[in-house]
Amino acid sequence: MNHCIPFTKMHGLGNNYIYLDMITNTYTLPPYPQFAQRLADQSRGIGSDGMILLLPSETADIQMRIFNKDGSEAKNCGNGLRCVAKYAFDNQLVSAARFTIETLGGLVEAEVIVDENEVSEVTVDMGEPRLLRGQIPMQGNPTEQAIQAPIQLKGTDYQVTAVSMGNPHAIFFVEDIQETPIHTLGPLLADGHELFPEGANVGFVESINEQSFAYRVWERGSGITQACGTGACAAAVAAIVTERGSKDVPITIHLAGGDLTIVWESKTNHILMTGPAVTICTGTFYL
Numbered sequence: 662m663n664h665c666i667p668f669t670k671m672h673g674l675g676n677n678y679i680y681l682d683m684i685t686n687t688y689t690l691p692p693y694p695q696f697a698q699r700l701a702d703q704s705r706g707i708g709s710d711g712m713i714l715l716l717p718s719e720t721a722d723i724q725m726r727i728f729n730k731d732g733s734e735a736k737n738c739g740n741g742l743r744c745v746a747k748y749a750f751d752n753q754l755v756s757a758a759r760f761t762i763e764t765l766g767g768l769v770e771a772e773v774i775v776d777e778n779e780v781s782e783v784t785v786d787m788g789e790p791r792l793l794r795g796q797i798p799m800q801g802n803p804t805e806q807a808i809q810a811p812i813q814l815k816g817t818d819y820q821v822t823a824v825s826m827g828n829p830h831a832i833f834f835v836e837d838i839q840e841t842p843i844h845t846l847g848p849l850l851a852d853g854h855e856l857f858p859e860g861a862n863v864g865f866v867e868s869i870n871e872q873s874f875a876y877r878v879w880e881r882g883s884g885i886t887q888a889c890g891t892g893a894c895a896a897a898v899a900a901i902v903t904e905r906g907s908k909d910v911p912i913t914i915h916l917a918g919g920d921l922t923i924v925w926e927s928k929t930n931h932i933l934m935t936g937p938a939v940t941i942c943t944g945t946f947y948l
């Protein structure tokens with residue numbers, strides 16, 4: 662007898678996950694890492710960048726857990742947070758438009774923006790960016806930041822800025838994002854490099870002007886994706902700490918799947934991320 666697993670597939674700018682509502686449904690699931698791999702498999706599963714669980718929380722209104730395509734668990738997911746917020750609001754798991762979400766990377770606050778009875782966008786207060794090597798984690802003095810730190814990849818010299826948004830990001834500013842070999846550089850840091858003991862999401866950023874940056878990503882555990890919300894926040898933070906952009910000024914990050922607006926508020930030192938969240942379909946997976 663097959664187990665029937667109700668699911669919802671959602672995306673934020675094309676960064677798509679299978680969402681399991683473990684508040685409304687009672688599931689009997691295989692171990693999460695293997696199940697995430699199975700759901701994400703395009704040939705034998707549904708096909709996605711990974712799996713996201715919605716769970717009850719003791720410290721927030723709702724809890725999110727995120728598993729990458731390869732089954733590894735991450736501590737945060739920006740596009741996932743906006744989709745979790747939309748799902749929770751649409752399915753009355755929360756009673757107000759503003760509520761809190763617990764992640765392994767910390768507590769965040771989400772606000773859904775409703776337009777003609779539809780959630781049009783979601784703003785998430787992602788909390789403070791973390792810049793110390795010890796917080797990324799990144800090899801070296803744990804109390805120092807890595808801003809434009811020298812690094813050699815495949816015999817070429819680069820400069821990396823490391824930012825944690827609950828999960829680790831290695832940001833590189835490049836002249837021409839289309840010419841950057843993301844497929845070869847990304848995996849060098851994503852899944853094991855002596856500098857990043859837990860790997861990193863590898864982001865490449867091209868400056869357009871002080872308020873506008875193009876960004877492409879190789880995600881740890883999932884490879885190239887259309888968008889990465891925490892990566893967009895990290896890109897804006899890296900732009901500001903390298904004096905390419907300013908705090909309190911909205912920055913548009915142009916991702917392959919669309920745009921996100923990021924503000925680093927000096928009053929709170931928090932990062933605000935605003936962008937869409939879309940439901941693709943709902944269905945039943947047979948286990």
Ligand SMILES: N[C@@H](CCC[C@H](N)C(=O)O)C(=O)O
Nearest residue numbers: 735738739740828889890891
């Ligand atoms: N796509 C996500 C980030 C997902 C987790 C990441 N791959 C990691 O391992 O840290 C986002 O939108 O932030």
